[in-house]
Amino acid sequence: MKVGRLRVIFTLPEIIKNWYSAPHAWSTGYLAYVEWYKVSNRPGAHHNMYTVHQSPAIEGIVEGEIVPLYSIRQTCQLIPLTDSTVTWPESWNTNNVLDECDDFLLNNWSSKYAYQTIW
């Protein structure tokens, strides 16, 4: 199981440069571009939730992958996690918190389905 942020849903073109058909090996199905998070090996002892970190870009390349759309199993909710000493920055809001914050908890309480599948 991997956790990532879905960035693009797309298909490969059927016609490529100079009006040639795309090679047969290319997937004709829907593809997704996902930027990966790093998921902790085991859940936290007290709250039993996995912690998730934003992967830093290495040499300008963000760690991501093209995967078939059907390999996406469910949406999940990430809940921003801050140190107990840090106060909650006021600039964070529901639209930008996924970009601003680096550490999250993978919320397996978001639905009964998530509770039964994420552990």
Added chain:
Amino acid sequence: MTLGNIPRSIRRKPSQHACVLVAYLSVNKSVGQELTQKEKSARVQQIFHDSMKVVLEPLKKAGKEGMEVTFGDGYVRRVHPILACYVADYPEQCLVTCCKYGTCPKCDLGEDEIGNREGGKWRTQRDTLNTIKEAAASATSMTAFQLRCKQDYVSGAVTRPFWDGFPLCDIHLSITPDILHQLYQGIVKYLVIWCPRLMEVKELDERIKALPPCFGVRHFKKGWSELSQVSGGERKNMARILLACIVGKIPSKVVTCFRALLDFIYIAQYASHDDETLGYLQDALNLYQRHKHVLIDKKLRLRTHLNIPKFHAMVHYAESIRTFGTTDNYNTEMFERFHIDFAKEGWRASNFRDELPQMTRWLERQEKVAIFETYLDHFEGEQDSAVAAAADIHDSTPPGIIVPRKPAHVNQTLISIQKNHHCPSFSHQLRIYLNSLLKKPDALPRANISSAQLPFDKVDVWHSFKFGRNILGNDVDSTEEKDWVRAKPARQRGQRAGERFDTVVVSHTDEAQDTGMRGKCCFFTLAKVLLMRTGRNEGWSPEGHIHFA
């Protein structure tokens, strides 16, 4: 009233009419102006029991002697209906079982003991009845009668309980767990009340407001502190985010305690149970029992005691699930819903004067129409059953992905995608992906990938899709759950409002390789496609085969 052997998927749909209204009970509280409060309350309770006795009288004979019932398959069978479950909230449970308010309706613990770890001895219908009869025989006054009853934790308001004489019935056993009132409006409510005492209200609100959106989870735009009259649905949504919002801000022992309670709430709602899952339920309960002392810790000042009937009820969940099946079979939520159909709608249909006869007549007509409708459906169903059977085969295919027919953005350039979707490495990863489709000798070494050129610069882009969740083998009878995932840029360039890129769980297994590749002979030509290095080949031409079988 409903039948226990109707599948729960049918029972919980109001349109299927699996639950029928048997009677409207009087809620008249203003009996006898000269009576004391206690006497009034006793009279009201006795009126309830007497009315129930009248209403359910036919069940006694039918249960003992049996009755002939025509089944759906056309056969007539002999049926002995017995009273198995009584679904009610806590005040009504006390009223029905005649137990003293504040004690457990199922076991014999008093109000000071129900915070104990273990449940007490089971109450039985015979014991309760004996207590009432003994007290009534020996007591000389109403007060003496009540005192005598209360020693055995019996309410002492009722002298003739309605369940006396029912065949094979134990009223205490028939009391069922109540997810809505005990777990959500009980335990979750306490947890939500305790949160502000453990951390600053403002910070909790800020955190809740700033949570990223997620399909199926309500976003509380103003936080929790301004909510009043919290509904069951809202409590459910609070439970979904509660724990993650308080981690790091409240003592970890309290977090463990809260988590154990939430574990219990979620496991108790599983749509199927076996000894293993009931074991998990017990584990969660044990974990809570081990840590609950922090809730009555003097420093935290959350509570002075934990003798709360709603918390105590957890002790009896596993037993009830073993006896009566999973908790969705006897959820009060379902019956609360019928209050709208049977009481509110009926009231609205009346002219508000002498309403009861009008309401019952209205309901009778509704039921007759419903029965005729079922008959018509059945009749028409026979005619086109062949068509339906064909459709069934089609429906049984596994839930798939539903993507809009037309792309949200046709032929969008890769550069614009990278900019609008905030994914600067998209084309790089695309190259890696296409390279990975090649076989060994043709694939490029990793170091060269970044200089390879893609044979296209535009792709069709979609902004959302839906899919049926894997149903885990348990929700087979309910309508299929759908998940909705979005990867949508902002409408106006340069603005962030309205954009949404969901976080998702992706499966590890590499099934892609099975379906993504069809022929074997095409790999080397793809290599040519990808091997277009910058500056080498101006007018790109394929060397070799591009079309082949």
